[in-house]
Structures are given as structure tokens and as C-alpha cells.
Amino acid sequence: MNSYPNIFRKLDLGFTELKNRIIMGSMHTGLEEIGDWKRISEFYASRARGQVALIITGGIGPNKEGSVLPGAAMMSNEKDVKNHMISTKAVHEEGSKIVMQILHAGRYAYNDKAVAPSPLKAPISPFIPKELDEEGIEKQISDIVQSAYLAKCAGYDGVEIMGSEGYLINQFLVSHTNRREDNWGGSYENRIRFPVEIVKRIRKKVGTNFLLIYRLSIIDLIPNGSSWDEVVLLAKAIEKAGANIINSGIGWHEARIPTIATSVPKKAFSWVTKKLYGQVSIPIIASNRINSPELAESVLADKCADLVSMARPFLADSEFVKKASENKSNEIVPCIACNQACLDHTFSMKLTSCLVNPRACRETELKYEKVILPKKIAVVGAGPAGISFSITAAQRGHLVSLFEEKDEIGGQLNFAKKIPGKEEFYGLLDYYINEVKRLKIDLITNHKVKHSDLIGFDEVVVATGVLPRKIDIDGYNNFNGVYDYQQIFSNKVSIGNRIAIIGAGGIGFDVAEYLSSSGISPTLDINKWMKKWGVIDPENERGGVLLSGGIKDFECSKEIFLLQRKNEKPGKRLGKTTGWIHRKSLEKKNVKMLSGVNYEKITPEGLLISFGEEKSDLQLLKVDTIIICAGQISELSLIKTICTKSVKYHVIGGAKKANELDAKSAIDEGCRLAAQL
Numbered sequence: 001m002n003s004y005p006n007i008f009r010k011l012d013l014g015f016t017e018l019k020n021r022i023i024m025g026s027m028h029t030g031l032e033e034i035g036d037w038k039r040i041s042e043f044y045a046s047r048a049r050g051q052v053a054l055i056i057t058g059g060i061g062p063n064k065e066g067s068v069l070p071g072a073a074m075m076s077n078e079k080d081v082k083n084h085m086i087s088t089k090a091v092h093e094e095g096s097k098i099v100m101q102i103l104h105a106g107r108y109a110y111n112d113k114a115v116a117p118s119p120l121k122a123p124i125s126p127f128i129p130k131e132l133d134e135e136g137i138e139k140q141i142s143d144i145v146q147s148a149y150l151a152k153c154a155g156y157d158g159v160e161i162m163g164s165e166g167y168l169i170n171q172f173l174v175s176h177t178n179r180r181e182d183n184w185g186g187s188y189e190n191r192i193r194f195p196v197e198i199v200k201r202i203r204k205k206v207g208t209n210f211l212l213i214y215r216l217s218i219i220d221l222i223p224n225g226s227s228w229d230e231v232v233l234l235a236k237a238i239e240k241a242g243a244n245i246i247n248s249g250i251g252w253h254e255a256r257i258p259t260i261a262t263s264v265p266k267k268a269f270s271w272v273t274k275k276l277y278g279q280v281s282i283p284i285i286a287s288n289r290i291n292s293p294e295l296a297e298s299v300l301a302d303k304c305a306d307l308v309s310m311a312r313p314f315l316a317d318s319e320f321v322k323k324a325s326e327n328k329s330n331e332i333v334p335c336i337a338c339n340q341a342c343l344d345h346t347f348s349m350k351l352t353s354c355l356v357n358p359r360a361c362r363e364t365e366l367k368y369e370k371v372i373l374p375k376k377i378a379v380v381g382a383g384p385a386g387i388s389f390s391i392t393a394a395q396r397g398h399l400v401s402l403f404e405e406k407d408e409i410g411g412q413l414n415f416a417k418k419i420p421g422k423e424e425f426y427g428l429l430d431y432y433i434n435e436v437k438r439l440k441i442d443l444i445t446n447h448k449v450k451h452s453d454l455i456g457f458d459e460v461v462v463a464t465g466v467l468p469r470k471i472d473i474d475g476y477n478n479f480n481g482v483y484d485y486q487q488i489f490s491n492k493v494s495i496g497n498r499i500a501i502i503g504a505g506g507i508g509f510d511v512a513e514y515l516s517s518s519g520i521s522p523t524l525d526i527n528k529w530m531k532k533w534g535v536i537d538p539e540n541e542r543g544g545v546l547l548s549g550g551i552k553d554f555e556c557s558k559e560i561f562l563l564q565r566k567n568e569k570p571g572k573r574l575g576k577t578t579g580w581i582h583r584k585s586l587e588k589k590n591v592k593m594l595s596g597v598n599y600e601k602i603t604p605e606g607l608l609i610s611f612g613e614e615k616s617d618l619q620l621l622k623v624d625t626i627i628i629c630a631g632q633i634s635e636l637s638l639i640k641t642i643c644t645k646s647v648k649y650h651v652i653g654g655a656k657k658a659n660e661l662d663a664k665s666a667i668d669e670g671c672r673l674a675a676q677l
Contacts, residue, residue, distance in 0.1 A: 598611065
């Protein structure tokens, strides 16, 4: 008997049927822009093979002015139709359905051809959009309708109209971006004409037996966003206009509230979808921070929605649904919502992938084929690089022995899991532990490898990781409260209430979050998280956000200074889509972030600092604890003693290149080496 009865109920839509209640949500991957349609089709087909009911493509532009950036994928001509037919055919052959998302970026378009209801520049774009006149509005509607028709010609089962996240359609809906006084602005009835007209005309153009999903912003998370009554009114109007399904969009891209990062509580916005459930008679999709079959099942069982959309979990594991159907959820590679290889890549104009699954979007390039002649392989170090290599090599059929000096696997991931807001790492480590057992990897912990341990192996992989970098500051050895970041997480040192953290990279920010949270993680308490960020029921406040922005000082009893040498905004080099969240979180707890700092001397009273090349403004920070987060060096001591000419060895991960702690590159290296041996 399957553990997820609600997930595996079919959904009859009259003219078509979905075989389960799981949808792969839209993601920008960059694949369509590459133009390798064999690669694109395999990406989608592998998810269809994994038994997902319905796939929604990444956003496809209806015209040049609506494309997210120059050169972005469009559906506007016969050539586009022929290319897309390759993907739709591949998905259908695997037994799933696929719809194309039509996305008009409006003022979010990163080009000088951007158009919008009013000429107001978006805070996330340098371009001022051109205000659409009547003729321009008609052109945009016609192009979107034509794009939907061409999608039908290309074999798609339907289209999703992107009406949320602050893109063009959303921009027409609220006074925040629509200052018009004609028939397309002013009253709410006028402002919703644009999306309603689009849905009506698409339905007329494509006929009845074509799936039409409308992605509706059910909580804008911006000031002067839609009221709840307006959300419900729009949903009913969209249903009447001919939509088959309403998908829930959460927050505008310019909103200063995180919506899908790992620090957002699981299924954080299903309560909003539940408010809409029953207000319309067509099915509703729940989305955002749902990343396991258990969560999806609970959303459906609680009648928050009829369907559940997950995007990044299908990057992490293309067989998510198949494994759930076989009651093998502990074998699903978990999405940890880190954004590092998906959204961060997208917004940096790089091809999307996945930190925990480097094969994502590289299915035709990175192959894990079964080996004919298994090798005996020793892996030294069970951090991200060593574990990913071991699991991938064992999946291919190699005989793997994994040596770890400590009493647990995971390496630096065991530090990450302790950071409030990064609890997803517990799930990743649980997955690794399960896979090591399931694949019968010979795990030897609490063991420092000797040369004799490696005799008889065909290959040796050294993944010994990194050590904290030491820095030379005058007075360092005469101050009892100086520690490196690893000592902080060991819970074996005494930490005071006035703290200086030297180094404001990823580790420094994590340590500051860890120490300023006093063991409290709002990620595990939806009510505390909402108070922290100022999220409120949109029935009580337009847009579902408090103008005050939430709690300013969130339960922090310590005074913390986060310092960096570089004279730039602290956290500038953090993840492109998450750095602002880390900064904002620390600001709410009054962590003082200083840049351009010179570390002059450690005195009995604290840390003496100055600023800039001139070493001006000499200051004494009266602190009782100083924590060094100044980077890492490779741990290579074992290589010198265990690896001789008689041992064929490979070095991966932090042992090969330290730099910042980077699980993404460590896991990628481990998987790629395992695919080669």
C-alpha cells in the first residue's frame, strides 16, 4: 500500500487526466537559450520518466520586448515550433504531460525595449520601461495569444500564463506599478482587464481541449499590493474567462521578503493557498518550500490545494515521484533550497544545475553508467566530496571503502546544519547516511588512515577537506578568547557576549547567524518567521506585508561585530539570490557589519582596528571573544604520509582547492570523478 494516497489520486479534468497530483513547476534553466534540443528534451524526458504528472517549462517570451533579456527563449515563429516539438514528443513518449509557460517580463525585462503599464523603473532592473499605449497593449495581448497557439502547434498539452511574481500581468494589477487613468488603470475592474482579456482570447484561439493554467499572485509581499478581496475577485474572473487551473504565485521578485530560500519554513505559504481553496471551482496548485512527499501529502490532505507544484526538488532528483510511489522516500535526493547552483546561476547568466545533483541539466553530458569490471576504491574523508564520490561510484558498481577520521560523516556539512535557517542539511546528511548503508559502502569511522590501509586498492581518492586559516595579528597568543570557527561549532569553548568576527564571507555570516540567534530558529516556527519578516494575512494588509518590515531586533542578547578587510558591502560575494537575506537577518538582530577594516592588535581589552589604506579612525572594540573566519587551507598532511608511488590517488574537494567552503564544487568534483573511473 502506498504511503501517499492523496498524491497518487488521479485528477480528471474532463478532456484530459493527470495521473497524480505532483507538478514540476516552472524554472529558468538556460537550456532553451543554448539551443541544444536533444539536451533540453532529455532534461524534461528524464523527469517524465520519473513519473511526474505534468511539467511546466521555464518562462518563454511571447516577443522581444517581453523576453527576460536579449536572446532569451521565445515562442514566436515556425522555427520555435519545430524545436519545441522535440521536447513535447520526448515527454509524451515517457507518459507525462507538458505545458509551456508564457512569461512577459514587463518592466523586469533586462533590456532597453522593456514595456509596462506605466514608465516606472523596477528596483531590480536598470531600464526605465516604455509606457504602453492602446496599440501597444493590443500588441502584447495578441503576441501572448499567438504564443499560446504556437505552443499548441508544437504539441504542448497546454500553457501556463505567468500572472505573478511581479511580471507584466502583475504590473497591471496594482497601483504600485499601474498609474494609468484610462480603461486599463484606475479602478480594480479596469486593472484586471489585461489578464482577463488574455485568458479569454487564448481560450477562443486554442479551443476547449487545451490546458490553460493561470499563475495568480495570491500574496504580493510588496506595499500597495493586491488586497485579499481583489485576489479572490481576480481568481473568479480568470475561471470565468476559461482557465482550467489556478497556480499560486508567492511574492514579487522585488519583494524584500524571502519566499523560497532555505531559511523559509517548509510549506510556508500553504495557508494562503488554503484561503483561496473553495473560492473557485477549478483546481488550485500550492507551491513554495514543499520538497518532500510527506509535505506534499500533508498539503493535499489538509485541503490547502488540489495539486502541489515543486520545481527545484526535480533538479535534485528526477525520480522524485517514482521513488515516492515505491515508498522509497528515504532514497530521494533532497533539495536543500540553497539556490547556489539553480537561481544563483540563473541570475548570473549561467546554466542551471543543482548543488546536490550535478547531473541536473547535464543529463547527456554527465552519465553514471554501470561498470563491467568493478574496482576496489578507497576514499579518505567523508565530507561532501568524499561522500558524493563514494555514493556515485557505488551506484555504478564499484566496491567502495570510505574512511573518516571523525565519528560521523559529513565534514563541514555538520557545521552548516547547526546554522539557524539551514536545517535542511540534516535531511541531506540523513540521505547520505541511508545511501552509504543501502549501497553497502564499507564505512570506517574514528580512523586515521595509514599507508598500510590502502594496500590492495585499485584507486585511492583523497577528500580530506580543509582546515581553518590562521592569521597573524599582534597579541593573538595573549588573548584567551580567540577561536577559529570550527571550535565555535564544537560547543567546547566559552563564548562571551561581546564578539568580533574576523572575516565576512559565508563562514563569517554563518557564525554571526549562529551566535546571534541564541538557539532560536524562526525557520522552524512559521509564526516567528512571519513576525520577523513582517508577513501578514493579506485580508488584514494589502500585499500581505507590514509597512514596518517586521521585527527589528529579533531576540539577540549579544553585541556582535562582523568585520572584513575588503572595502565593499559586507556579504557582496555571498549567493546572488540569498546574500541580501543573510544581511537583512543580521541587521534585524543589530549585528554591526564593518568593511575596509585593518586588524591592528589584540589587547587585553579587545581588538584594535583601523580603516582603509590610510589606517585612519583607530578604534578599540571592547570584546571578550574573537572568532577567526578568514578562509581555509587544504588539509594535505595525509597525502604526504599515505600516498606514495605505489598508490594511485586522486585529490578532490577542499583538499584540492580550499578557497571558500564550497559544497557545490566539492560534490560536483566527487560525482565527475566517480563517473570517469
